[in-house]
Amino acid sequence: MNFRYLSSTMALLGLLAASTSAYAQTVDVQQYWTSASESKAMNTIADAYKAKGGKWIDSPSADFDSTLAAATSRIAGGEPASAVLMTPSAAMRDLAKSGQLRNFDDMAAADGWQKVMPPLVWDKLNVDGHLVGLPVGIHADNWIWYSKPLFDELKIEEPKSLDEMFAAADKLKTAGHTAFAVGGEPWQEVTILTNFILALGGPEYWNELFVKRDPEAMKSPIIPKAFELYRKVSTYADPASAGRSWNDTTNMVVTGKAGMQFMGDWARGEFLAANQVAGKDFGCLLVPTDKPAYAIIVDIFAFPLNSDEDRIKGQAMLAETVMDPAIEAKIAAVKGSVPSRSDVDTSTLDVCAAKGVKALATPGVAVSGTYDALPGDLNGQMTDLATQFWTDPSMTSEAAVERLTAILQSE
Structure with a gap:
């Protein structure tokens, strides 16, 4: 056996492993979707994200209030989640106004997101002129x-x-x-x-x-x-x-x-x-x-500020994933929501979704x-x-x- 060759090969594999780890683009997602349909929707997002080469860490909570409490506690403790499932409520606005959330103004401008979002939804997700949340789907509660x-x-x-x-x-x-x-x-x-x-x-x-x-x-x-x-x-x-x-x-x-x-x-x-x-x-x-x-009612991801470069890149990749029209259509098909982009093909959605x-x-x-x-x-x-x-x-x-x-x- 050529030990010199084996040693070089092992070193190369180590470098490749380190490189893969460095570019895994990790996201730690604090969320509360636990019912059958909700789990399918979250798995749709997670699978699409992992297909891009990312690493998905799921941090589930029992409900919305528990998720928000866990997210704010983690922010205060210096270990924020990469993304938090929530709604564009007062809690989101408070986090944004206190400088705790990342904005996506650059990606929105580059990809024309404002043009494809309903104005009411766009306004909900903007705080002080900055886009601080991304829609996962639109629901109505009536x-x-x-x-x-x-x-x-x-x-x-x-x-x-x-x-x-x-x-x-x-x-x-x-x-x-x-x-x-x-x-x-x-x-x-x-x-x-x-x-x-x-x-x-x-x-x-x-x-x-x-x-x-x-x-x-x-x-x-x-x-x-x-x-x-x-x-x-x-x-x-x-x-x-x-x-x-x-x-x-x-x-x-x-x-x-x-x-x-x-x-x-x-x-x-x-x-x-x-x-x-x-x-x-x-x-x-x-x-x-x-x-x-x-x-x-809009389901959104808000993205707490992170200092880790890998997780910052992971946030950007998750943003690309949830704003992908094809992914939005898949989420709507299992979750019951209406896509938050006007350019999503809704021709295959059922009669109830069509009413929405x-x-x-x-x-x-x-x-x-x-x-x-x-x-x-x-x-x-x-x-x-x-x-x-x-x-x-x-x-x-x-x-x-x-x-x-x-x-x-x-x-």
Whole structure:
């Protein structure tokens, strides 16, 4: 054996290994996507990133709040994640204003990202004129999902008004089915309330109430009516709803145990994960109204500042990955979202996604979802109010309106 040759070969292999390690472009991703469809979406991103030669470190948390707490703790401790899954909320803006987030102004300018993003989304992701977050997909939280087999069995047509929706609920209840599958968690409950405010008032009123917080909008009869309809939904929910996760609740519709569910279009991913087909096994509609609206929630990656050169390069490669139109289309196909780029081919998306694409493209229809429209503390107070009203039948609509008005006027 030629030991001299072997020694040289081993040295060369060592150099190659060191070189590969140096250019692995590592990303450490703090995230909370744990349901079946969410995991598929995150794996879509991770697989595409690794296919580029990058190293992916997954740092999962139980939920959004846990992810944000872990991310901020790591930043404070000097060991920030490379990317954090979140929404363009007050937390993102606070991190950006304190100089903790990397911006992608150079890549956005070079690749023309502003031209292909919906203006409302672009504005959400810019803080003090800098692009500090990148969209992973766009959702709306004012959807209703329903069981096609149950609707067909009971000869129920897709509701075109709130009255028709409650008439469908009555038919389902009379036939012995749970009419509305509701997960008794505060964020799920408040979404039903805000869905009614949006359906009754429409986009213009929504912006006056939640974005501008106009005192005159707070006096509208729309708010007490929304609380009344919200309470009406509670009379159709099953006794086991308390504390149930959103995806377990969606599964009630998937399996035909319930007729309808108010939930964002991430629910579509759960139907798809169960091999169901939109329009055949399940149906979808934006909460029926004569004032069409699309309450946007954007999933994003924010990128904490890193000092390690490998991770800085990894952030850039992850940015390229999530902004790739082909990757966005794949994410939408499994997650239930609508692509955040207007140049993505949506022709292969199902009928529910097509409704979302059409709504998003209609001028004046898109509004900021409550979590983005209100500062975090006000949102938390309104969520607490919604839960109290849901669980305490003795609380009147008048008292709830008074509380909500005080919350909206508190800043």
